[in-house]
Amino acid sequence: MGKKTIHVSDFTGQVLSPDDEVVRVVVLEHPDLVAGPVRLDATPVDVESIDDAALDVAVVEVHDRHGGGEPRRVVLTASEFDAMATDVPMAQLLRTAERVKPPKARRTAEKIDYGTIEHAGRPHRGRVTEEEARLVRDRLDEVNKRLADAGVRQVDPADPEHAARYGFPTAD
Template identity: 75%
Template sequence: MGKKTVHVSDFSGKFLQPGDEIVRVVVLEHPDLVAGPVQLEATPAEIEGIDDASLDVAVVEIYDGHGGGEPRRVVLTASEFDELATDVPMAQLLRTAERVKPPKPARKPAAEKLDYATLEHAGKPHRGKVTEEEAQLVREHLDEINRRLAEEGVRQIDPADPEHAARYGFPVSDAA
């Protein structure tokens, strides 16, 4: 059994033949659009007049306390918007108006700081200084901590290693 895919114009419902050119139309804003942008498919002939029907519009945001502090977005014809300027022509007003800086991209939340003075994190490699609380936990619970470190795929602590001995306060062997 096989599968066959057919393309149908979203605008007219007509079946599109293999080899027919398909135009993708993404609707960004529309009064009936409720869940964000959508994609439609059509033939070039079905949308050829779209550029002729386009309007010169002004899209503005109004910050006036309505809407619980959120701005209202309004779309109006450019000529209607231009008529609002009565002292200076709108073109001149727009050239000399104060620029709005685009919003800064949201910062990634800072990585959660680990508390190495807990059994959950003690002994994990880190750049910071080992506190006495962490060192004591490592000395008192070495087997448990090494088991956790091994499960996490992290290096284990060896009290015979001079670096580990100094870092976690193990007695240094004089066998060298």
């Protein structure tokens, strides 16, 4: 018995042929997004107007007493943000403002063992061991549920990169 995977546009439900170009859209933030970023597949036509619909926005962090020690992230239109600068134009203010360095990534004291079901399939830079690949292949549903719950990309056996990384058969 064989399996056949049919790809469809997540936006329109249109069936995509193997020759169709697939556009990957990663939703990073949305009011209805509860478990972290997700991937949607689309056709170029589905997203051709996305740049025209884009808004000029300012994304800011507000560090005040209301966040309980954590900054609040706020998105507002660029024109609304620009209007807050009454002494000098916002463009000038932004050019002369003090630069903020991103926080340094912390090194974990323990090395993560991706050859265990708790970590198998998580994105990482290292080499995938045979044990990790076997766990991902044999327990794909369990791995993907854990990854989705953690808000991490899921393993897609139809994705050529994932197929090669975890040893899934490819349709050549």
